[in-house]
Amino acid sequence: MRVTTLLLASALTALAACQAAPATDTATAPATPAPAAPAGKTYGAPLTAAGARPMSELSQVLGNQDSAQVKLVGKASGVCQAKGCWLTMATPDGRQMRVRFKDYAFFVPKDLTGKTVVINGWAHREQVPVSDLQHYAKDAGKSAKEVAAITQPEEQLNFEADGVLVQE
Numbered sequence: 001m002r003v004t005t006l007l008l009a010s011a012l013t014a015l016a017a018c019q020a021a022p023a024t025d026t027a028t029a030p031a032t033p034a035p036a037a038p039a040g041k042t043y044g045a046p047l048t049a050a051g052a053r054p055m056s057e058l059s060q061v062l063g064n065q066d067s068a069q070v071k072l073v074g075k076a077s078g079v080c081q082a083k084g085c086w087l088t089m090a091t092p093d094g095r096q097m098r099v100r101f102k103d104y105a106f107f108v109p110k111d112l113t114g115k116t117v118v119i120n121g122w123a124h125r126e127q128v129p130v131s132d133l134q135h136y137a138k139d140a141g142k143s144a145k146e147v148a149a150i151t152q153p154e155e156q157l158n159f160e161a162d163g164v165l166v167q168e
Contacts, residue, residue, distance in 0.1 A: 045163035067124035
């Protein structure tokens with residue numbers, strides 16, 4: 001009988017221990033904040049302005065490298081008027097950096113000139129052939145005379161963006 005009483009007491013203790021586990025109160029648990037929505041309209045891959053470096057730091061980011069992955073923020077100084085298939089941004093030295101969109105997967109509105117944009121992707125130096133320069137000039141709405149005046153390839157700083165955020 002003593003063994004039975006001990007077994008019964010042990011079973012009741014084990015059962016009580018299981019029941020004594022603290023219950024979680026979901027009403028008082030802190031809510032997980034939703035991810036912050038980008039402040040503006042995004043084209044291509046989603047992105048926010050967090051961690052974006054100003055255009056003035058681009059030369060520091062590139063250094064002596066031919067390319068670098070970077071997120072930049074600056075003003076759009078021009079946009080393809082044919083489709084919105086590229087935009088330009090002024091570099092610290094006053095030249096224009098052409099921003100194309102990865103895999104030609106998205107376009108931006110044609111009225112972005114003067115608006116602040118965040119771009120994410122790869123900045124790279126490249127030799128742009130005359131045919132491409134003339135094509136870009138046509139897309140920008142240049143006259144036939146201006147297009148014909150382009151006769152030499154040009155070393156340019158270009159950017160391949162996987163996403164563009166137009167800030168409000």
